Amino acid sequence: MSVIVEFRASSEDFELGQILSVEGNSTVELETLVPLGEATVPLFWIHNTSRESFVDGVRRHPTVDEATPIDVFEDRTLFTLEWNADQDRLIRAIQGNGGQILNAVGNPSTWKFEVRFPSHGSLSAFSTDCDDEGINLEVTRVYSPSNPDVQPRYGLTEPQFEALTLAIRMGYYDIPRGCTTKELADELGISDQAVTERLRRAIVALVTDTLPIDEGEE
Template sequence: MSVIVELQVPSADFELGRILAVNGLSTVELESLVPTGESTVPLFWIHDATRDSFVDTVKHHPAANDAVAVDVFADRTLFTLDWDANHDHVFAGISRHDGYLLSATGTADTWDFELRFPSNEELSAFTAHCEAAQTSIEVSRVYNPTDPDIGPWYGLTDPQREAIQMAVERGYYDIPRGCTTQELADELGISDQAVTERLRRAIVTLVSHTLALAEST
């Protein structure tokens, strides 16, 4: 039976964390890993960072060829990265042990990962792989999403749960809509774009922890 693990890795301990180095309060949010031939291209959001200086930093890293902006907003930018994930101990371990990346968010110091593995044995093999590569990991939670003892949130973070619960209660998903994302944003104290992204992430997380998990098992 599959398990989900939440863990932290120091940014300096794995290649992608070193490539996507950010400063201050900037954050990196991995959107997906897209296979292209023999390599894997990450799609990721950079929040609250200077685009030009970030791209220059990435281009100067010997393991990365380029970072290209795909979508640009006032407070965030979606990039693709020309980089081979097989050279990264963390991502190579995820692939080798049939793991699935649910989410990954990085800061200047630490990355938070949420991963799903087909069994506890594969998870243990992944952690042993990281230790052998001298990559520090700190596991904060391991659970089976079908176990009723884990609670009802199915992997949702507190902000995601708050946003999607409020959206349902205010009638955002009703026809006609009972509220707008701007009204939700005003109540939550964040931007309209941030509400849209938070709701999208909440829906992806719910599907990944329920429907997608049921199909895989």
């Protein structure tokens, strides 16, 4: 089952972020929802920046063959980028693990990505490759596209989310414990046994939705 991850990366940590360098409140946004590669010519929007100076700077990069404005508006410009993505460690890690970039937006310091991977295993391999390359990723969200309604709670139902967050706030998982299941039950208005079962199911749901555990793995 495919999985979608949203993460942030420093603009300095990968070549594309360095190529598409902007300043101030300017942003760069990927337009084409396709994998980036040597044979692909992606489209990017640049917002709130000088088109001429930006494109000239992009063209001077040694791995860029051409950057061509396509549509020009008062506050934004759409342009094509012809470049060799093989030199980019982040893009190479995405491609090498079957990832597809769904969305990418960059500012002067940070890029935000949304990438679909074929499985949790491929996502885990991508994360390992980034660690090996020294690329620091800040993962903000991982979810299954087949069940988007549970995205904000990572697979937890509302009662599970309530019980688990209450247990953490009251110190149930601290050492020593800050409360008992009986005290949690009193707060939630359910039985001691129901709290225990709800916490168990919450942990199973959370791990299943966020960690690379593929069905059929031993």
